[in-house]
Amino acid sequence: MSKNKRTAIEPTRMENYAEWYQQVIKAADLAETSEVRGCMVIKPWGYAIWENIQRVLDGMFRETGHRNAYFPVFIPKSYFEKEAEHVEGFAKECAVVTHSKLEDDGKGGLKAAGELTEPYIIRPTSETIIGASFARWVNSYRDLPLLINQWANIVRWEMRTRLFLRTTEFLWQEGHTVHESYEEAMEETQRMLTVYARFAEDYLAIPVIKGEKTEGEKFPGAVNTYCIEAMMQDKKALQSGTSHFLGQNFAKASNIRFQNRNGEVEYAWTTSWGVSTRLIGALIMAHSDDNGLVLPPRIAPAHVALIPIYKNEEERDQILAFTHRIQDLLKNTMFDDIKVYCELDDRDLTSSERNWYWIKKGIPLRVEIGPRDVEQNSVMIARRDLEPRDKQSVQFDALPGYVLKALADLQSNIYTKALEFRNGNMIKIDDQSEFYRYFTPQNKNQPEIHGGFARSHWCGDVSCEERIKDDLKVTVRCIPFDAVEEKGSCICCGKTSVRRVIFAKSY
Numbered sequence: 024m025s026k027n028k029r030t031a032i033e034p035t036r037m038e039n040y041a042e043w044y045q046q047v048i049k050a051a052d053l054a055e056t057s058e059v060r061g062c063m064v065i066k067p068w069g070y071a072i073w074e075n076i077q078r079v080l081d082g083m084f085r086e087t088g089h090r091n092a093y094f095p096v097f098i099p100k101s102y103f104e105k106e107a108e109h110v111e112g113f114a115k116e117c118a119v120v121t122h123s124k125l126e127d128d129g130k131g132g133l134k135a136a137g138e139l140t141e142p143y144i145i146r147p148t149s150e151t152i153i154g155a156s157f158a159r160w161v162n163s164y165r166d167l168p169l170l171i172n173q174w175a176n177i178v179r180w181e182m183r184t185r186l187f188l189r190t191t192e193f194l195w196q197e198g199h200t201v202h203e204s205y206e207e208a209m210e211e212t213q214r215m216l217t218v219y220a221r222f223a224e225d226y227l228a229i230p231v232i233k234g235e236k237t238e239g240e241k242f243p244g245a246v247n248t249y250c251i252e253a254m255m256q257d258k259k260a261l262q263s264g265t266s267h268f269l270g271q272n273f274a275k276a277s278n279i280r281f282q283n284r285n286g287e288v289e290y291a292w293t294t295s296w297g298v299s300t301r302l303i304g305a306l307i308m309a310h311s312d313d314n315g316l317v318l319p320p321r322i323a324p325a326h327v328a329l330i331p332i333y334k335n336e337e338e339r340d341q342i343l344a345f346t347h348r349i350q351d352l353l354k355n356t357m358f359d360d361i362k363v364y365c366e367l368d369d370r371d372l373t374s375s376e377r378n379w380y381w382i383k384k385g386i387p388l389r390v391e392i393g394p395r396d397v398e399q400n401s402v403m404i405a406r407r408d409l410e411p412r413d414k415q416s417v418q419f420d421a422l423p424g425y426v427l428k429a430l431a432d433l434q435s436n437i438y439t440k441a442l443e444f445r446n447g448n449m450i451k452i453d454d455q456s457e458f459y460r461y462f463t464p465q466n467k468n469q470p471e472i473h474g475g476f477a478r479s480h481w482c483g484d485v486s487c488e489e490r491i492k493d494d495l496k497v498t499v500r501c502i503p504f505d506a507v508e509e510k511g512s513c514i515c516c517g518k519t520s521v522r523r524v525i526f527a528k529s530y
C-alpha cells in the first residue's frame with residue numbers, strides 16, 4: 024500500500040459499496056470476469072473457498088443420510104414443459120441447444136448444423152431431469168425415502184451479472200428427495216434448511232434468519248419455499264440458501280409413483296434444496312473491510328502466512344531454518360476438525376508488501392519472523408480482524424496453542440460483529456411514512472445506503488407486496504419462523520395482519 028492511500032481497498036465501503044465489492048475480489052484474487060458474457064473465472068484462492076464449502080456441506084449431507092449422484096446437463100424441452108409454473112419461472116433465462124455440429128459456411132467460417140428434433144435446455148435446475156430417473160427408481164414404499172444430492176454447474180441467462188452473486192454459469196449443489204408422505208417430505212424440507220442455517224452460522228460466521236417465502240417469491244412449481252436470509256454490510260439482504268417443499272407437483276409431472284403400505288399406487292412427495300457459489304459473495308460482503316477480504320478460519324483456504332524478514336545471506340539461512348521449524352510445529356495442529364495450513368511467503372518483496380498481500384487475501388493470521396525473533400525464540404503474530412499494526416509476540420513453544428485460540432477468537436468475533444450489525448439495523452416499523460423514510464437513501468451520493476431490515480405487518484396480499492416493491496425496491500424477504508402472532512395493520516393498506524414479516528432491499 025502506498026503512503027498516500029488511506030486503506031488498501033479503494034473506494035471504501037462508505038464511498039461506493041458496489042465498487043468496493045469488486046475491488047475486494049480483485050485484490051484477493053478470488054475470481055475474474057471471463058470473455059464469455061456473464062461468466063466468471065474462479066481463481067485458485069476463490070476455488071479453494073468453494074472446495075471447503077463443498078467439503079463441509081457434503082459431510083453434513085452424508086450425516087443426514089444423503090448420497091451424491093450425477094445427472095445430465097441437458098434437459099429435453101418436453102421434460103421442462105411438464106410443470107407449467109416451473110417452465111414459466113425459468114423460460115426467460117434458458118440457454119437452449121438446438122444444433123449438434125459445425126459445418127463450413129463457405130465463407131471461411133463455421134455455421135451450426137445438424138438441427139436437433141428436440142431442443143435441449145442447459146439445466147437452470149434439475150427437478151425435471153432427476154424426476155425422470157426417480158420415476159424409474161421408485162416403485163414401492165420400500166424404496167423411500169430416496170435422498171440424493173448433486174454437485175453441479177448451472178446456467179441461467181442473467182441480463183445483469185456480478186461476480187459470485189449473479190452469474191450466467193455458477194456452481195451449486197442441489198438436493199432432491201422423494202418421500203411417502205406429506206409429513207416426511209415437510210420434515211426433510213425443514214431439516215435441510217436447518218443444515219444450511221447451521222453451516223452459515225458455524226462455518227461462514229454469518230447470522231441468518233430462517234423463514235418462509237411469500238407466494239410471489241417462492242420457487243416456480245414449489246408449494247412452499249423456505250430460506251435463510253443474511254444482512255450484508257450495505258444493509259441489504261442476501262438469500263443464502265433455499266429449501267423447497269414440492270408437494271406432489273413434480274411427482275405428478277415426472278410420474279413418480281409408488282405402491283404404499285396398503286398396496287395402493289400413489290404419487291410421491293418431493294423436496295429440493297440448494298446453495299451456490301453465491302455463498303462466497305455473502306462471505307465477502309458480510310465480513311470484509313476497507314483493507315480487503317476477511318475470512319472465517321473454518322472456511323479459509325489457509326490459516327497462517329509465514330513472513331520471514333532478513334537483510335543478508337547469513338540472516339537468511341538462520342531465519343528460514345527457524346521458519347521451517349515453525350511450519351513443522353504447526354503442521355499437525357488441528358483447528359476443530361480442520362488442518363491448519365501455512366503459506367510460506369519468501370518472495371523478494373518488502374515485509375510490508377507481503378503483509379498487505381495477505382491482509383487483502385483475508386488470511387486469518389500473519390506471522391513475522393525477523394533476526395530478533397530468532398534470538399528470542401519467538402515470533403510476531405497479527406490477526407486479520409484486528410488493526411494491521413496490532414501484533415503480539417509469542418514464544419515458539421506456545422505457538423500451536425496461541426494459533427488455535429486466535430483462530431477460534433477470530434471466528435467468533437466476526438460472527439458477533441455481523442450479528443450485532445444486523446440486530447442494530449433491524450427495527451419494528453408500524454408507521455407507513457416512517458417505513459418509506461427508512462428505505463430512502465438519506466445521502467444522494469450513496470444511493471445504496473438505507474435503513475436496513477424492517478419488521479413490519481403485512482396483510483398477505485400480493486398487491487401490497489408489489490406496490491412496496493415498485494415504490495421502494497423493497498420485498499418481503501421472509502415470514503420468519505420466530506414471528507409471534509400479534510394483531511397489527513398492514514404497512515401498505517392498513518388491513519388486519521397477524522404477524523410481522525422481514526422487509527428489505529436485496530441482492
Ligand SMILES: [Zn+2]
Binds near residue numbers: 481487513518
Ligand atoms: Zn396490505
